[in-house]
Amino acid sequence: MMRMLLILCSMVLSLELVLVTSVNPSLNDDVLGLIVFKADVQDPKGKLASWDEDDDNPCNWVGCKCNPRSNRVVELNLDGFSLSGHLGRGLLQLQFLRKLSLAKNNLTGSISSSIARIDNLRVLDLSENSLSGTIPDEFFRQCGSLRSVSLASNKFSGKIPETLGSCSMLASIDLSSNMLSGVSPDNIWTVSGLRSLDLSDNLLEGGIPEGIAGMKNLRGVSLRKNRFSGLIPDGLGSCLLLRSIDLSENALSGSIPDTLQKLTLCTSLDLHGNLLTGGVGDWIGKIEALERLDLSGNGLSGELPISLGNLQSLQVANFSRNGFTGALPQALSSCKNLQSLDLSNNAYSGHIPSWIMGPNSLKSSLLDKEEVAAKYASPIASSAEGSLQKLQILDLSSNSFAGEISSDIGDLTGLQSLNLSNNSLKGSIPATIGKLKALDVLDLTANELSGSIPSEIGDANSLKELRLGGNKLVGIIPDSIVKCSALTTLILSQNNLNGLIPASLSKLANLQMVDLSFNNFTGTLPKQLANLPHLLLFNISHNHFQGELPLGGFFNTILPSSVSDNPALCGAAVNKSCPAVLPKPIVLNPNSSSDSPSDSLPATPGHKRIILSISALIAIGAAAVIVIGVIAITVLNLRVRASTSRSAAALALSAGDDFSQSPTTDANSGKLVMFSGDPDFSTGTHALLSKDCELGRGGFGAVYRTVLRDGRAVAIKKLTVSSLVKSQDEFEKEVKKLGKIRHSNLVALEGYYWTPSLQLLISEFVSGGNLYKHLHEGSGGNLLSWNERFNIILGTARGLAHLHQMNIIHYNIKSSNILIESSGEPKVADFGLARLLPMLDRYVLSSKIQSALGYMAPEFACRTVKITEKCDVYGFGVLALEIVTGKRPVEYMEDDVVVLCDMVRGALEEGRVEECIDGRLQGNFPSEEAIPVMKLGLICTSQVPSNRPDMAEVVNILELIRCPSEGQDESS
Structure with a gap:
């Protein structure tokens, strides 16, 4: 009804606009045009509240900027106003408009070709909306004075209009992040005045024409993430003003043209993720302004040229995932501004060059400076002057580097990430690692490192990830690791580490992943580990741990595979009960005194006269008292x-039960x-x-x-x-x-x-009653909020997952068997009762749980299908739908029977699943949680058991669905 009123309002205003302006042409058209625009959109946050049709002009309205002389609107900027609806014709009245920006809203529908025809419009920004359809060919036919157009991050499809090439005045065009397809029109590449061209993240194909050489004013070009193929045109090197080139993630092939050396102003060159082959020539050193160079993920080979050392402004260099070989050019040490160097996944071998490890290793230079000086006007800095002190990221992983890690690594004090994994490094971890105070990630996985973990590791107290798995390390986990309070990941698997797990590990409150598997650890696990709040993985399999697993927290649901092959370990996860701990009995030797062992009488044969000391008499008296006490307690017990x-x-x-009917019953x-x-x-x-x-x-x-x-x-x-x-x-x-x-x-x-x-x-006893009463019999004042419902679904899933981990099937999932504590936490009741029957007969089971009609999996009716935990998953799926919709699993109408699963599935197929959510919530729910939960419920109620997920998987999915606002209370 409201929508119809708005449409009528828009029609009336449009008619009024025509009539009023024809009668009184002096009236400000901008007011009427903007009011018509306002009628076509929804303004949920009231941003346009200041727009009053009774005003003489809109110059004081939010988002409007006027020419102070004429009081006509020259700029309309409504970025991020959360507006929805479509673009009406009201904006066409703003004939003096120079800039129109409606970015970051929720506008839908198609765009009219008329918008670009506003006579004075120079800047048009409709990016980050949900506009769809094709871009009309007429849109660019009369583009007038347009200088900048952005339709980025919408849902436009089809081809780029041929008429775009006729917009000779255009300086910037951004059509990125849409679904545009086909071959780009040739005349786009002839718009000589274009300074910025962004067609990235579309489905465009074909080649990049040589005609790009005519774009003499081009400063930036991005064709990233399309389907362009063929060669990189030589003509690209003729665009001498280019600052940024991004041709990444396409299917470009051939070699990198050396004409790019003419682009001396270029600061960013990104060609990663293509099919490029060949080597990198000396010409790369002539692009002296380069700050970012990414050639990763191609088929490049050969050695990197020493001319790289001439790139004094280089900050990011990525050569990973290629086939580079030979020695690393020592000239890179002259790139004094280098912050990130990635040479991973290549074919480098030998020792890691000493010059990488710090300035102390740069005392001598093997660089032929005369050769370089002959090629370049500005010679490369000498090694003595060079330094990688600004290096923050160093990745040499997945090569064949050998030798030891130099202790000079500690000189790279700005290092934040060091990855040397998957090489053949030997020796010990240098203690100088502790000097890297800014280090977030240390990954030395899959090498041949030996020795112990240095205690100085704790001095690198910014560490978040420590990965040392797959080496030959020995010794213990140093207690100093407790100083790495930000640690989230600790991977020490597949080493020869031993000793106890330090109790201090439980103080690392941010730990999420711990893998200590395949080592020689012994002793018991500190009970305090159960207090770690963020644990997602704790793998201690294949060790020699003993005693009871910690109780509570993550350890209540730990996977059996994470604790396997620890024969002396006990607890629910290993399906082995722990022996009861009994106090040691008191043993008194009447022949011993409390003074010293020498008071005891010798154990020699024959009759001996026993002389008791005073202390012995006291001991005997105490023993007598204890014995009498034990006897008395036993009698009382x-x-x-x-x-x-x-x-x-x-x-x-x-x-009055029947077992008492016999008068002789004891x-x-x-x-x-x-x-x-x-x-x-x-x-x-x-x-x-x-x-x-x-x-x-x-x-x-x-x-x-x-x-x-x-x-x-x-x-x-x-x-x-x-x-x-x-x-x-x-x-x-x-x-x-x-x-x-x-x-x-x-x-x-x-x-x-x-x-x-x-x-x-x-x-x-659970005091809050059962879920059925809360859902179907509670009064409006006790209605469950969405947050409470989600927590009940998640808690129930966790309970069932734990049962299944213990090899127990519930068999009787229903809302009356879910009890609610006063805190709102759910508890699953009546589990495993079917195990008390002599045989799991389907007829007996189904007859005993008639009240679970609607929750029962279809395999109960088929004797050829095995009853497994998946029947609980089915019941849980129905329960989840019941909680979200507030409807019973089966509801009997006057002329029909409605099965909840079928109803929700039908609504989903028709695109109206949101209508199924309990109407009593009145919109107080996040659809990004409620709809995925219903979809999960439908997956769980699949007719084929193998298509249903395990409950452990269900828990993981629910935790992913949970929004960041999880902990906040929502009104009911």
């Missing part, structure tokens, strides 16, 4: 256990086990399983709430599958296995009670 057993039996009896025949603490209920003989305490009922039984004597509430599930439950031994075995599972998103099993006809499961 037996009484407590007997009392508890009677209490538990009484609780069950008070529920009250002590029931077995009550709590996994932690004493089984002490405050209810005593109160009717524990009465209706008053009932929380709900499910396919496996009813749930009741009670309170332990210490005030802690627990939930008790009375199983209603008694006739199907396994024997007591099998039941207890399975329950104890479930009781060991601990995860922040799983309801913890606290204990159980067994008789042949009554089984109770005791779990932690």
